[in-house]
Amino acid sequence: MASPDLFRSIRCFLLDLDGTFYLGDRLLPGARDLIEFFEARGIDYIFLTNNSSRNPRKYLERLHKFGIPVQPKHIFTSADATLHYLSKNFPGARLYLLGTPDLEEQFEQAGFPLTDEAPDVIVAGFDTTLTYNKLWKLCTWVSRGLPYIATHPDINCPTEDGFMPDIGAVIAFVQASTNRSPDIIIGKPFPPMVEALCERFNLSPGQMCMVGDRLYTDIAMKNAGVNTVLVLSGETRLEDLTSSPYKPDFIFSNLVDLLETLQKIL
Numbered sequence: 110m111a112s113p114d115l116f117r118s119i120r121c122f123l124l125d126l127d128g129t130f131y132l133g134d135r136l137l138p139g140a141r142d143l144i145e146f147f148e149a150r151g152i153d154y155i156f157l158t159n160n161s162s163r164n165p166r167k168y169l170e171r172l173h174k175f176g177i178p179v180q181p182k183h184i185f186t187s188a189d190a191t192l193h194y195l196s197k198n199f200p201g202a203r204l205y206l207l208g209t210p211d212l213e214e215q216f217e218q219a220g221f222p223l224t225d226e227a228p229d230v231i232v233a234g235f236d237t238t239l240t241y242n243k244l245w246k247l248c249t250w251v252s253r254g255l256p257y258i259a260t261h262p263d264i265n266c267p268t269e270d271g272f273m274p275d276i277g278a279v280i281a282f283v284q285a286s287t288n289r290s291p292d293i294i295i296g297k298p299f300p301p302m303v304e305a306l307c308e309r310f311n312l313s314p315g316q317m318c319m320v321g322d323r324l325y326t327d328i329a330m331k332n333a334g335v336n337t338v339l340v341l342s343g344e345t346r347l348e349d350l351t352s353s354p355y356k357p358d359f360i361f362s363n364l365v366d367l368l369e370t371l372q373k374i375l
Contacts, residue, residue: 111358115336116374121153121312123335125321126168127160128343130364133269136175137342139364144177146368150375154183155310157319159261159296159326161188161208161234161276164215187261187296188212190305191232192219194258194295199230205250207243207279208234233283233291234260235276244282252287261296263326267343297321298329318358320367328355338367 124130130140147154156168156179163171165184172179192215195202204221205228206213212234213223231250236243251257264277284290295301303314314334321327322343331337332355339345339357342364350356361367 110360111336113359113370113374115358116318116371118316119318119336120316121155121310121318122147123155123157123306123317123319123321123330125319125323125327125343126156126158128267128322129320129327129340130156131175132267132343135269137364139366139368141175141177143364143368143371144179146371148178152375153310155185155306156183157185157297157306159187159235159263160266161186161191161212161260161296162237163209164211165189167211185306185309187302188215188234189309190302191234191258191260191295192216192221193305193309194293194301195221195230195232199256202229204228204230204232205246205255206232206234207239207247208232208236209238212236228255230256230258232258232260233276233279235263235266236279237273239279244279247279248283248286251283251289257289257291259291259294261326262294262299263296263323267322297326298332300333303330303333303335320364324349324353324355328353328357331355331358340364340367 131137165186168184169181203224206216206223259276259280262277263275265272266275318336318338319327319330320338322340322345324345328337328339337357338359341362
């Protein structure tokens with residue numbers, strides 16, 4: 110484990126949502142107090158989520174319902190990072206987008222036309238409105254060799270009573286059908302997410318600290334030079350670290366314990 114003094118070099122804390130800050134309709138212990146601490150000390154923070162089923166506006170509304178007074182600048186999703194990547198690499202491309210109406214709205218507002226016919230690029234997001242017909246179309250376009258992008262890699266999304274299948278499960282379905290995996294995956298822990306954060310917020314990887322509950326997304330950001338905090342309030346259990354290649358800089362039971370340490374250091 111790293112020395113707590115490392116926290117003094119952090120310019121921005123990246124906070125995962127599902128399983129870290131809240132679970133379903135319940136704020137997790139320490140969540141509200143942590144934000145109040147950041148606001149009082151003038152410490153920058155960003156809610157960073159791979160979940161692309163909601164657009165940033167919906168996340169903002171949800172956090173406001175919890176009484177968390179965040180602003181749009183505090184929300185960054187895998188969809189935001191995907192749009193950043195598309196703008197640099199496929200400007201103006203016609204997209205076949207697998208996603209919810211929220212995600213479709215976000216991409217259309219960013220200037221990317223969506224189509225079921227003759228797309229230039231395929232983008233697969235977390236679609237809680239998924240139908241067999243959508244999957245069929247996705248497999249059709251993937252099998253034809255078009256550029257194939259996924260917003261994030263998560264296999265499951267945590268819920269209060271277990272989990273729901275996420276885009277990673279759909280990627281496995283498509284791979285079984287077409288023998289193709291995405292050409293690039295954007296979200297945590299992959300370089301396009303870190304690059305988008307650095308460019309959008311004028312940060313370097315070492316100035317950020319990811320706080321999350323999932324080893325293969327949140328904690329794996331350490332491979333990109335981001336400092337990491339594992340909280341045991343969501344998916345990961347302490348015994349999971351034994352066989353995991355991803356080792357956090359810090360481990361806390363929950364945000365309460367993290368806050369207690371930050372209060373002593375910052």
